[in-house]
Amino acid sequence: MIRIEKLTKSFGKFKALDGIDLSLEKGQAVSLLGPNGSGKTTLIKSILGLVIPEKGDIIINGQPIRNNPAYRAHIGYMPQIGRYPDNMTIEQVLHMIKDIRKGQSALDEELYESFGLDKIKHKKMRTLSGGTRQKVSACIAFLFSPDVYILDEPTAGLDPVANEILKDKIAAECARGKLVLITSHVLSDLDGLTSHIIYLQDGKLMFHQSIEQLQEQTGETKLNTIIAKILTHADRKQICIS
Numbered sequence: 001m002i003r004i005e006k007l008t009k010s011f012g013k014f015k016a017l018d019g020i021d022l023s024l025e026k027g028q029a030v031s032l033l034g035p036n037g038s039g040k041t042t043l044i045k046s047i048l049g050l051v052i053p054e055k056g057d058i059i060i061n062g063q064p065i066r067n068n069p070a071y072r073a074h075i076g077y078m079p080q081i082g083r084y085p086d087n088m089t090i091e092q093v094l095h096m097i098k099d100i101r102k103g104q105s106a107l108d109e110e111l112y113e114s115f116g117l118d119k120i121k122h123k124k125m126r127t128l129s130g131g132t133r134q135k136v137s138a139c140i141a142f143l144f145s146p147d148v149y150i151l152d153e154p155t156a157g158l159d160p161v162a163n164e165i166l167k168d169k170i171a172a173e174c175a176r177g178k179l180v181l182i183t184s185h186v187l188s189d190l191d192g193l194t195s196h197i198i199y200l201q202d203g204k205l206m207f208h209q210s211i212e213q214l215q216e217q218t219g220e221t222k223l224n225t226i227i228a229k230i231l232t233h234a235d236r237k238q239i240c241i242s
């Protein structure tokens with residue numbers, strides 16, 4: 001569904017992404033992990049067309065995305081920090097987004113209701129707490145039932161109830177055959193959700209494997225311990241594929 005070939009992006013002399021090859025398929029929940037500055041957001045932004053790589057290709061559903069912006073209609077994006085016009089209400093922001101994307105028929109407003117945003121729809125964006133802004137961002141990412149979800153630290157700032165609502169929604173969308181690419185530094189949030197792990201370090205792909213493979217190789221079940229074991233393993237190159 002998404003193929004990434006030899007993707008390289010530099011900022012000046014610094015290589016933020018260095019020859020990344022990846023293939024992501026329908027129905028997968030892929031966790032994109034790596035330390036701060038390892039290139040996760042740069043990779044996400046490259047897929048979204050917000051960063052233009054100097055080398056390599058991104059191919060979505062068989063079409064290279066270069067000079068082909070229409071593909072973005074199939075992606076729902078939840079940014080790390082959502083920025084919205086301060087003086088608009090939640091309701092007005094959602095109307096504006098629907099208006100920009102008019103023509104798109106079936107709307108998925110499940111999160112709007114389960115997060116209780118319908119009850120506070122007249123609140124202005126500038127008055128919202130960080131977690132409530134996250135809920136608005138999640139709502140927008142899922143609104144148009146896209147084929148691909150790209151969620152950058154989606155659970156940051158969410159309370160435990162909202163966290164579970166969002167995790168259930170992500171799992172349900174995967175079960176419907178959607179592809180979800182998700183980043184988080186809170187690995188416990190990804191337990192039970194992730195089907196595959198991509199691990200970046202210094203702009204390079206360290207490994208890309210299914211959770212079953214990683215559990216088998218490490219003998220661990222929780223993501224935290226799986227990743228810790230891989231990173232501290234003296235022979236880690238033996239269990240990493242790229």
Ligand SMILES: Nc1ncnc2c1ncn2[C@@H]1O[C@H](COP(=O)(O)OP(=O)(O)OP(=O)(O)O)[C@@H](O)[C@H]1O
Nearest residue numbers: 011014015016034035036037038039040041042043
């Ligand atoms: N616009 C930019 N100009 C210069 N350097 C940049 C730019 N964007 C990213 N970088 C650099 O590229 C590297 C990768 O950044 P990126 O934001 O992709 O990392 P990340 O893995 O998402 O980090 P985090 O976990 O902290 O969000 C960092 O060293 C960052 O400073």
